[in-house]
Amino acid sequence: SQQGEEDPQALSIQEGENATMNCSYKTSINNLQWYRQNSGRGLVHLILIRSNEREKHSGRLRVTLDTSKKSSSLLITASRAADTASYFCATRTSGNTPLVFGKGTRLSVIA
Amino acid sequence: DVKVTQSSRYLVKRTGEKVFLECVQDMDHENMFWYRQDPGLGLRLIYFSYDVKMKEKGDIPEGYSVSREKKERFSLILESASTNQTSMYLCASILGQGSYGYTFGSGTRLTVV
Numbered sequence: 001s002q003q004g005e006e007d008p009q010a011l012s013i014q015e016g017e018n019a020t021m022n023c024s025y026k027t028s029i030n031n032l033q034w035y036r037q038n039s040g041r042g043l044v045h046l047i048l049i050r051s052n053e054r055e056k057h058s059g060r061l062r063v064t065l066d067t068s069k070k071s072s073s074l075l076i077t078a079s080r081a082a083d084t085a086s087y088f089c090a091t092r093t094s095g096n097t098p099l100v101f102g103k104g105t106r107l108s109v110i111a
Numbered sequence: 112d113v114k115v116t117q118s119s120r121y122l123v124k125r126t127g128e129k130v131f132l133e134c135v136q137d138m139d140h141e142n143m144f145w146y147r148q149d150p151g152l153g154l155r156l157i158y159f160s161y162d163v164k165m166k167e168k169g170d171i172p173e174g175y176s177v178s179r180e181k182k183e184r185f186s187l188i189l190e191s192a193s194t195n196q197t198s199m200y201l202c203a204s205i206l207g208q209g210s211y212g213y214t215f216g217s218g219t220r221l222t223v224v
Contacts, residue, residue, distance in 0.1 A: 031210070033212055035212070035213075035215075040199075040218070040220070041217055041218060042115075042201055042203075042215035042216050042217045042218050043154075043201065043203075043213070043215045044215070045212025045213060045214070046212075048210065048211070048212055050210070088153070088154070096161075098144055098156055098159050098169065099144075099213060100156070101146075101153050101154040102153055103151065103152065103153035104153060
């Protein structure tokens with residue numbers, strides 16, 4: 001069951017630009033998380049936002065959550081070539097359920 | 112640093128073989144998960160476990176089984192490997208419920224020929 005849907009599927013930007021990725025989901029959630037995956041590797045947890053939160057920051061990352069629209073966005077500011085990766089959103093519907101992942105956005109940052 | 116270790120990065124097996132994928136975590140996490148990742152399909156949940164000797168089916172359990180005899184180890188078993196099980200397999204663990212992110216292993220890329 002695919003809960004989250006990322007948009008766009010692929011994004012290519014120049015180094016120093018901001019990158020915005022969006023995630024839409026279908027059912028009510030407990031929290032939403034963003035992960036990064038470098039090519040051929042495991043996923044790395046970036047940030048978690050709870051359903052009662054609207055915005056969260058971590059370094060160059062900014063995540064927003066709009067539960068009325070069932071959507072979230074991940075903004076990476078001042079992107080670097082090292083940010084090139086796939087980014088996934090994942091949702092948890094309640095405290096005791098496994099995460100459900102979207103299909104990801106592939107970000108390419110060109111130096 | 113906390114770690115989830117998957118025993119093999121790359122594995123090639125023959126159709127019909129019984130395949131064991133091992134996952135070990137050193138964080139005393141109760142909850143462990145197996146996902147498979149395929150192009151265009153994202154991550155799909157195969158099985159998960161909330162405690163020793165416990166297991167729950169995910170979205171695509173057919174053709175797989177799991178074993179959790181010790182808290183730190185969660186094994187995925189392909190009873191009779193088939194070519195449509197060629198995939199990237201990802202193990203993850205988490206402490207408790209809710210407010211944490213998963214820690215993933217580096218993945219095992221399995222090719223069934």
